[in-house]
Amino acid sequence: FNIEIVLPEKRAIESAAYISNESVFTPWLSAEYGVRFSLFNQIGEGTHYEYNDLNERIDSIKYEKGEIMTKYWNLEPRVSANIRLSRNTSLKASYNRMAQYLHLLSNSTSGQPTDTWVPSTTSIEPVLVDQLSFGFYRNFLDNQIEFSLESYYKKINNIIDYEDGAEVMFNQDVEASILAGEGRSYGLEFYLKKKYGKLNGWISYTLSNTENKIEGINFGHWYPSSYDKTHDLAIVANYEFTNRLSLSATWIYYTGNAVTFPSGKYNYNGLPIAYYTERNGYRMPDYHRLDLNLHLDGNKNRKVQSSWDLSAYNAYNRYNAYVITFRQSETIPGETEAVKLALFGIVPSLTWNIKF
Amino acid sequence: MKKFGIIVMFAGLLFYGCEEVIEIDLNSVNPMVVAEGNLMKDSVAQLNLSYTRDYFHKEDPVYITDATVILSDENGITDQLIHVANGFYRGSHLKGQVRTDYTLTIGLEEGEYSGETRLLPEPDFFSITWAPSIFQRPAHAGGSSDTVYNVTLTIQDDTTEVNHYLLNFYTPSSEPRGFYLAIDDKYPLPGNLLQFTTFMFEFYRGDTVGITVQSIDEGAYWFFNQMNDVIGVGPSGFSTPYNPKSNLGEDVLGYFMARSRKDTIVFLR
Numbered sequence: 001f002n003i004e005i006v007l008p009e010k011r012a013i014e015s016a017a018y019i020s021n022e023s024v025f026t027p028w029l030s031a032e033y034g035v036r037f038s039l040f041n042q043i044g045e046g047t048h049y050e051y052n053d054l055n056e057r058i059d060s061i062k063y064e065k066g067e068i069m070t071k072y073w074n075l076e077p078r079v080s081a082n083i084r085l086s087r088n089t090s091l092k093a094s095y096n097r098m099a100q101y102l103h104l105l106s107n108s109t110s111g112q113p114t115d116t117w118v119p120s121t122t123s124i125e126p127v128l129v130d131q132l133s134f135g136f137y138r139n140f141l142d143n144q145i146e147f148s149l150e151s152y153y154k155k156i157n158n159i160i161d162y163e164d165g166a167e168v169m170f171n172q173d174v175e176a177s178i179l180a181g182e183g184r185s186y187g188l189e190f191y192l193k194k195k196y197g198k199l200n201g202w203i204s205y206t207l208s209n210t211e212n213k214i215e216g217i218n219f220g221h222w223y224p225s226s227y228d229k230t231h232d233l234a235i236v237a238n239y240e241f242t243n244r245l246s247l248s249a250t251w252i253y254y255t256g257n258a259v260t261f262p263s264g265k266y267n268y269n270g271l272p273i274a275y276y277t278e279r280n281g282y283r284m285p286d287y288h289r290l291d292l293n294l295h296l297d298g299n300k301n302r303k304v305q306s307s308w309d310l311s312a313y314n315a316y317n318r319y320n321a322y323v324i325t326f327r328q329s330e331t332i333p334g335e336t337e338a339v340k341l342a343l344f345g346i347v348p349s350l351t352w353n354i355k356f
Numbered sequence: 357m358k359k360f361g362i363i364v365m366f367a368g369l370l371f372y373g374c375e376e377v378i379e380i381d382l383n384s385v386n387p388m389v390v391a392e393g394n395l396m397k398d399s400v401a402q403l404n405l406s407y408t409r410d411y412f413h414k415e416d417p418v419y420i421t422d423a424t425v426i427l428s429d430e431n432g433i434t435d436q437l438i439h440v441a442n443g444f445y446r447g448s449h450l451k452g453q454v455r456t457d458y459t460l461t462i463g464l465e466e467g468e469y470s471g472e473t474r475l476l477p478e479p480d481f482f483s484i485t486w487a488p489s490i491f492q493r494p495a496h497a498g499g500s501s502d503t504v505y506n507v508t509l510t511i512q513d514d515t516t517e518v519n520h521y522l523l524n525f526y527t528p529s530s531e532p533r534g535f536y537l538a539i540d541d542k543y544p545l546p547g548n549l550l551q552f553t554t555f556m557f558e559f560y561r562g563d564t565v566g567i568t569v570q571s572i573d574e575g576a577y578w579f580f581n582q583m584n585d586v587i588g589v590g591p592s593g594f595s596t597p598y599n600p601k602s603n604l605g606e607d608v609l610g611y612f613m614a615r616s617r618k619d620t621i622v623f624l625r
Contacts, residue, residue, distance in 0.1 A: 054578075107596060162596045163596070164596055164597075164598035164599075165582060165585055165595055165596060165598045166595060166596050167594060167595050168594060168595060168596060169594050260596070260597045261380065261382065262382075262411050262597070263382055263383055263385045263411065264382075264385060264387065264388070264408035264409060264410065264411050265408060265409060265410075265411050266388075266390040266406065266407075266408045266409065266417075266609060266610075267390075267406075267417070268390070268392055268583065268609075268610055269392065270532065271532075271534065271583075271587050272587075272588065273583070273586055273587060273588075273609075274411070274586060274588065274597070275388060275408045275411075275599060275609060276597045276598060276599055277383065277385050278383075281383060282380070282382075282383070285378070319374045319376065321378075324378070324380070332414065333414070334414030335412060335413055335414045336411060336412050336413075337377050337412065338377065338378050338379070338380045338412075339375055339376070339377055339378070340375070340376050340377075340378045341374070341375050342374045342375075342376070344374075345374065
């Protein structure tokens, strides 16, 4: 006997047109500006439901196939200015407005990470983002070295998240379990690149903060977005031993995702119950790994060329946390323990490539 | 120009997962008041009061022994619950009467907390039947070789009230259920009958099945549904983590509820 749960399909068409222009006002001042017009139609066949405070369906409107259920349009202006301070130095400032019609819902529990994408509907308005950014750019040593430092600030409207107690699996009425509010994100991005030479590569680092404020979640206070990453660092290095043999290394590090862990516990009716405080008030362990790749080219003068790659993904075999669950201790009665599950450690591979 | 490549991965290493017990530093939080209040029909009120405790370590509960607890009914009659031991309080003379509203007030140093409930009439059993389960798994698929029986309970709904019921089906050897079975009266069968069948339990011929049905108010019904999301020591993964809503205010965990109860036993012959 099988029980079938069918989540309703949602169909939509998104269209856009844009116009932009670049103007060079003086040798040191140029600007790019334009506007994008986006149009989003949710189309049937489908049913729109109205819900009461208990998330129960109280009314519905049915739509035929191809019938427009709801429509949104937005103008998305964008402008950027480039000020050249010297041959190697420039400043940049920009403003963008963006409309996003697909929303990502993430469950903040660490027990089972699940992401759901939902389109804008009659109940879910598009996300609107206003972004300001400023940047400083400088090249060194005859453009061998590129350096940039950028800052940004985003204001986000109609960001959505699950309400407390929302069912996150097989929820046929997910729209009833969503609340909308505002978000903000700001940060500083550092970038340094060496373009030429036996040793080349780049370093990028971002320091940022992304948070939401939604009435009904976290007592209406600001809380970290699930994908907020305070630190995000990438170091990429390539070294050419010869014109056939090279080694590349990539080291990635970022702050763990924001998650909701229990802060205490109690018993009710003899059963253990976890007690929660703030939404996304904790962090998964930081993520970092090193990838190595040794590349060997065959004879490049042949018609059929081959090469080999010997790689090690996660070369130092770090078990980055995929999920963290909680359970009664297996060794100490009455105690609770946190268990980290990692998917895999080092993944070596050998690749043979042929080009003809 | 065509390119292709052959990748040989050491697949065994690829899918080698790892489970490890780790230490997590939890935020320091003020303990919350936990209240488990019950008023049964024809009985005095009882209340268990304690604080939440450290999440990871085994600690003795921190009982609240100095609260001022008053039960009052809609007619203004009051009864003070006296602390007996280990955070357990009991009333003396005000007993639960059906179709009556009650208020429990808890006075603590932190503040005063108050919750309301209504005691509804005990359920009226219309019939209890049992039959072989239509969902029994075949023995070759891991099911029992003995016939599994389901018990069907039918309740005569009281249409003068909005009713909710908490059900429990058990045998003498049953392990405590890790969830609550709560139903409402929104979709009765003809004749205002409410029916429930124990598809999720397995009973066998010769079993003595105990059935307990408690009438609860709507607030308690939603509380038990929410408790199903949070029972256990950690997030279930099926819902976003949260604390079930208490009728004693935002600063209290737990619930105060009035219930009437009916028990019976059936022998599966």
